[in-house]
Amino acid sequence: xxxxxxxxxxxxxxxxxxxxxxxxxxxxxxxxxxxxxxxxxxxxxxxxxxxxxxxxxxxxxxxxxxxxxxxxxxxxxxxxxxxxxxxxxxxxxxxxxxxxxxxxxxxxxxxxxxxxxxxxxxxxxxxxxxxxxxxxxxxxxxxxxxxxxxxxxxxxxxxxxxxxxxxxxxxxxxxxxxxxxxxxxxxxxxxxxxxxxxxxxxxxxxxxxxxxxxxxxxxxxxxxxx
Numbered sequence: 001x002x003x004x005x006x007x008x009x010x011x012x013x014x015x016x017x018x019x020x021x022x023x024x025x026x027x028x029x030x031x032x033x034x035x036x037x038x039x040x041x042x043x044x045x046x047x048x049x050x051x052x053x054x055x056x057x058x059x060x061x062x063x064x065x066x067x068x069x070x071x072x073x074x075x076x077x078x079x080x081x082x083x084x085x086x087x088x089x090x091x092x093x094x095x096x097x098x099x100x101x102x103x104x105x106x107x108x109x110x111x112x113x114x115x116x117x118x119x120x121x122x123x124x125x126x127x128x129x130x131x132x133x134x135x136x137x138x139x140x141x142x143x144x145x146x147x148x149x150x151x152x153x154x155x156x157x158x159x160x161x162x163x164x165x166x167x168x169x170x171x172x173x174x175x176x177x178x179x180x181x182x183x184x185x186x187x188x189x190x191x192x193x194x195x196x197x198x199x200x201x202x203x204x205x206x207x208x209x210x211x212x213x214x215x216x217x218x219x220x221x222x223x224x225x226x
Contacts, residue, residue, distance in 0.1 A: 012085030163166030
C-alpha cells in the first residue's frame, strides 16, 4: 500500500499510539487528519504541525459524522480511517467493578469503533475503495483476570470488525484489525500496571503497523506483542 497523498484519519490522535501513527503516516507523505475530543491538545497540535485537526468525541455518532464531513469537504475523499481512540479501566475484580465506568469504556472502545467505521464506510462505498483500520488490543484475544470490562469492550469491537470485513468482501474496501500489547502511553496515567516499564514504545508499534500495511500481502489481523 502506497501512502503518498493518501488522506488518513486518526481518532484519538493527539497522544500515545494515535500520535505515533500520525507522525509515521506523515513520514510516508500522507495527508493526515488528527481527531480528538480534547480541544486544548488539538489546538496545541494545530500550532506545531501540518496536520488537519478536527474535534470529535467518538462516543457521539453526530461528532464522528461531522468529522467525516469535514475531511471530505477539505480533501474530497477518505482513503484510510483509523479507529484508534480508546480508554482503559484500572484492574479490579468483577465484584468491585464500577459498571458506569464500564459503560463509558463500551461507549468509546466499542461504539466509537462502530461510529467511525460506519462514517468511513458510507464515504468509501461512494468512492468505491478505502481502508478501515481498527486498533483493538491483545485483550481482544484472551480473557484476563481483573480486566473483564476492558476485555469485553475489545472482544465486542473485534467481533464487529470481523463481521465488517465479511460485509465488504469482494469490494475494494479493506478492513484491518490491529492487536497491540501494552504500550507506554497516558492510557495508564490513573494506575500503571506493575510491569509498565516493560511495555512497548508506541512509536515502535506504529512503525510495525505501517510496515505491515506497506507489505505486498499485509496481515488483516496483525498482532504486535512485546
